[in-house]
Amino acid sequence: MIGLEHYIIVSSLLFSIGFFGVLLRKNTLVIYMCLELMLNAANLALVAFSRYHGGMGGNVFVFFIITVAAAEVAVGLAIIVALFRKRQTVEVEELNTLKN
Amino acid sequence: MGSELYAYGLLAIPLFSATLIAFCFRRSGGIAASVSIGAAALILATALHLIFKVDNFEYNASWIEIGSFSVDFGFLIDDLAKLMLFVVAFVGFLVHVFSYGYMKEDPDRARFFGGLSIFMFSMLGLVMASGLVTLFIFWELVGFSSYMLIGFYLDKPSAAAASKKAFIVNRVGDFGFLIGIVMVFSHFGTFSLSSLSAIFHGDATLLESVSVTAIGLLLFCGTVGKSGQLPLHVWLPDAMEGPTPVSALIHAATMVAAGVFLLCRIGFLMTADALQVITWVGVSTALVAGFTAIAQRDIKKILAYSTVSQLGYMVAAFGLGSLVALSGEASHGYAVISGGAAAAMFHLTTHAFFKALLFLGSGSVIHACHHEQDIFRMGGLAKRMPITFWTFTVALLALIGTPFITAGFYSKDAILALAYQQSTPAFFCLVLGAVLTAFYMIRLWKIAFLGSPKSESAEHAKENGLVMTVPLCLLAIGSVFGGFVWAYPEALKPIIEVGESIAHGEHHTTVAIFSIVAWAIGLVTAWFLYQGGAEKDPLESGVKPLYRIFKEKFYFDRAYDWYVAKVQQPVAMTLHFMEQIALSGLIIRGMAGVAGLIGIGLRSLHVGNLHQYLYWFIGGLALFWALAVGIF
Numbered sequence: 001m002i003g004l005e006h007y008i009i010v011s012s013l014l015f016s017i018g019f020f021g022v023l024l025r026k027n028t029l030v031i032y033m034c035l036e037l038m039l040n041a042a043n044l045a046l047v048a049f050s051r052y053h054g055g056m057g058g059n060v061f062v063f064f065i066i067t068v069a070a071a072e073v074a075v076g077l078a079i080i081v082a083l084f085r086k087r088q089t090v091e092v093e094e095l096n097t098l099k100n
Numbered sequence: 101m102g103s104e105l106y107a108y109g110l111l112a113i114p115l116f117s118a119t120l121i122a123f124c125f126r127r128s129g130g131i132a133a134s135v136s137i138g139a140a141a142l143i144l145a146t147a148l149h150l151i152f153k154v155d156n157f158e159y160n161a162s163w164i165e166i167g168s169f170s171v172d173f174g175f176l177i178d179d180l181a182k183l184m185l186f187v188v189a190f191v192g193f194l195v196h197v198f199s200y201g202y203m204k205e206d207p208d209r210a211r212f213f214g215g216l217s218i219f220m221f222s223m224l225g226l227v228m229a230s231g232l233v234t235l236f237i238f239w240e241l242v243g244f245s246s247y248m249l250i251g252f253y254l255d256k257p258s259a260a261a262a263s264k265k266a267f268i269v270n271r272v273g274d275f276g277f278l279i280g281i282v283m284v285f286s287h288f289g290t291f292s293l294s295s296l297s298a299i300f301h302g303d304a305t306l307l308e309s310v311s312v313t314a315i316g317l318l319l320f321c322g323t324v325g326k327s328g329q330l331p332l333h334v335w336l337p338d339a340m341e342g343p344t345p346v347s348a349l350i351h352a353a354t355m356v357a358a359g360v361f362l363l364c365r366i367g368f369l370m371t372a373d374a375l376q377v378i379t380w381v382g383v384s385t386a387l388v389a390g391f392t393a394i395a396q397r398d399i400k401k402i403l404a405y406s407t408v409s410q411l412g413y414m415v416a417a418f419g420l421g422s423l424v425a426l427s428g429e430a431s432h433g434y435a436v437i438s439g440g441a442a443a444a445m446f447h448l449t450t451h452a453f454f455k456a457l458l459f460l461g462s463g464s465v466i467h468a469c470h471h472e473q474d475i476f477r478m479g480g481l482a483k484r485m486p487i488t489f490w491t492f493t494v495a496l497l498a499l500i501g502t503p504f505i506t507a508g509f510y511s512k513d514a515i516l517a518l519a520y521q522q523s524t525p526a527f528f529c530l531v532l533g534a535v536l537t538a539f540y541m542i543r544l545w546k547i548a549f550l551g552s553p554k555s556e557s558a559e560h561a562k563e564n565g566l567v568m569t570v571p572l573c574l575l576a577i578g579s580v581f582g583g584f585v586w587a588y589p590e591a592l593k594p595i596i597e598v599g600e601s602i603a604h605g606e607h608h609t610t611v612a613i614f615s616i617v618a619w620a621i622g623l624v625t626a627w628f629l630y631q632g633g634a635e636k637d638p639l640e641s642g643v644k645p646l647y648r649i650f651k652e653k654f655y656f657d658r659a660y661d662w663y664v665a666k667v668q669q670p671v672a673m674t675l676h677f678m679e680q681i682a683l684s685g686l687i688i689r690g691m692a693g694v695a696g697l698i699g700i701g702l703r704s705l706h707v708g709n710l711h712q713y714l715y716w717f718i719g720g721l722a723l724f725w726a727l728a729v730g731i732f
Contacts (some may be wrong), residue, residue: 023714031710096708
């Protein structure tokens with residue numbers, strides 16, 4: 001029987017992968033995907049809690065997060081594409097022009 | 101149509117004229133002059149209508165309201181305002197006409213006439229104001245127009261200095277005035293003159309309180325500045341740097357008399373102690389200015405000191421008369437106005453006529469002599485300028501109080517009668533002042549007009565045109581008949597009647613004898629001391645030390661110069677130094693330094709590496725989380 005704890009473990013794992021991915025990876029696109037991973041970890045936890053409590057509050061939250069994430073992806077990917085066209089790279093180490 | 105429309109009209113006409121001149125006719129002096137003179141004529145007509153055809157009224161429109169604090173803009177047209185309106189409009193119109201001739205050759209006369217219009221606007225507003233705040237605003241506006249016109253000859257450093265001096269000295273007095281107004285509001289909660297008067301008439305014990313004395317004296321500070329009373333009289337003689345018509349209108353007939361007008365307006369709140377101070381300020385001003393006038397050589401300076409001295413008379417008259425009224429010895433039925441205010445306004449009116457005439461006459465002389473102002477370089481003008489000479493003589497006879505036939509005799513008698521009733525020392529001081537008046541005026545008259553010419557310009561002097569002589573003649577009529585009640589129309593009578601009845605009071609024979617003796621002594625001494633067209637003052641070698649003191653104007657200017665250079669300047673420098681160290685250095689620069697240091701520190705955090713920022717972000721998040729759960 002799969003219980004709430006399993007879901008939470010998966011969600012925590014997903015979140016950790018996302019978190020460390022954001023911290024450690026150099027490719028902007030990958031960092032971006034890791035960000036999405038963290039959002040979805042939160043979604044998973046919310047749905048699990050919602051099911052566990054038998055209410056709809058968590059599900060409603062998830063819908064909002066998905067909507068916002070969709071909008072965010074549209075904007076974020078567009079920025080990354082534009083960035084690549086301009087610089088021919090998406091490596092964060094080389095994207096430090098604001099500093100100098 | 102509401103009566104207040106006339107009052108609004110009186111303000112709108114000169115304001116419109118001034119605006120028109122300022123924006124459209126700066127370069128065209130002829131049009132500017134016509135506009136300004138036309139406005140003055142319109143003002144005279146409106147004022148006469150307001151005086152004769154409109155009943156006394158008060159009109160108030162709410163202007164500023166913040167909680168319980170409210171300021172009204174309004175007009176108070178009573179007998180006092182009507183008399184003053186008459187003086188301002190009448191003398192103002194004549195001076196405008198005279199200026200047309202006097203300023204004919206000046207390239208900048210558009211600015212001059214614009215200034216005159218602004219002055220008329222401010223002065224009329226001052227006269228009609230119904231509350232202390234409105235009065236103060238117009239009070240400052242007349243000060244501004246006076247400043248502008250004194251400094252009319254921009255390229256003359258002395259004119260610039262004189263206008264600055266007038267402004268600064270007036271600031272000193274006005275500061276007290278302003279504090280007085282604020283105190284009035286904090287004590288009585290209103291600025292309205294009629295409400296204040298009602299409060300004081302309802303509660304007689306108010307006149308025993310010390311704070312009311314303080315209020316009275318603070319408001320009197322305004323008068324001291326504006327009306328050139330001791331010790332702030334120093335600006336008025338210097339103000340003669342302005343064009344002569346300005347001296348006639350602003351610094352003789354109307355603006356400087358505004359201080360006396362103010363006293364009469366607020367006469368109800370003067371306590372006995374305040375009145376004592378006011379009286380003695382007036383008396384000492386009359387004497388000091390009289391003595392100073394004896395040793396001056398500049399025709400306008402002599403007239404200026406004479407003005408200061410006569411203003412001293414008016415202020416003293418107000419003080420003495422109100423004291424008489426307070427002590428309950430009044431026997432004139434002061435229902436309309438207190439005796440002091442009546443005597444002061446009576447003298448103000450007659451003085452406006454003859455002093456404006458004297459100044460315009462001197463302007464005529466100066467114009468004819470190509471701007472020669474030293475009387476010892478004139479001489480023999482009587483034959484060359486007959487109309488000026490005769491009108492000047494009439495005004496002079498009025499000023500020195502020639503018995504029975506001139507206005508000055510009656511108005512001065514009213515003042516002397518009040519002094520006789522109230523205070524013997526003040527009475528004798530004022531009689532001495534009358535001797536001095538006769539003395540210095542006869543001196544001026546004989547030296548400038550009689551004998552033979554002492555300079556080329558005096559030799560070639562010619563009588564001026566009609567535009568300058570007609571105003572002189574009209575003012576001469578006023579100088580003679582201004583002393584008789586029957587010469588005044590009904591609407592102006594109430595105040596003049598009270599003034600005249602004081603002169604004809606119970607001691608009138610004694611007072612008149614003193615006055616005539618004073619007149620005769622001054623006249624005879626001067627007559628025999630000075631030769632017609634003299635070149636040197638016999639007093640200069642005769643009583644050297646005294647003459648020196650008079651010539652140096654009792655060292656008032658020297659004392660102020662010393663004060664400014666030796667006291668005020670070091671204090672200001674010390675304050676400046678402290679300001680540099682403490683304010684500029686420590687606080688302002690110090691704050692900037694701290695902000696700069698923080699900036700340098702924070703800049704080192706800006707490395708351009710996305711991951712670095714991320715760590716900071718997470719650190720910040722952790723900090724907030726820790727704060728939120730209460731770890732710190």
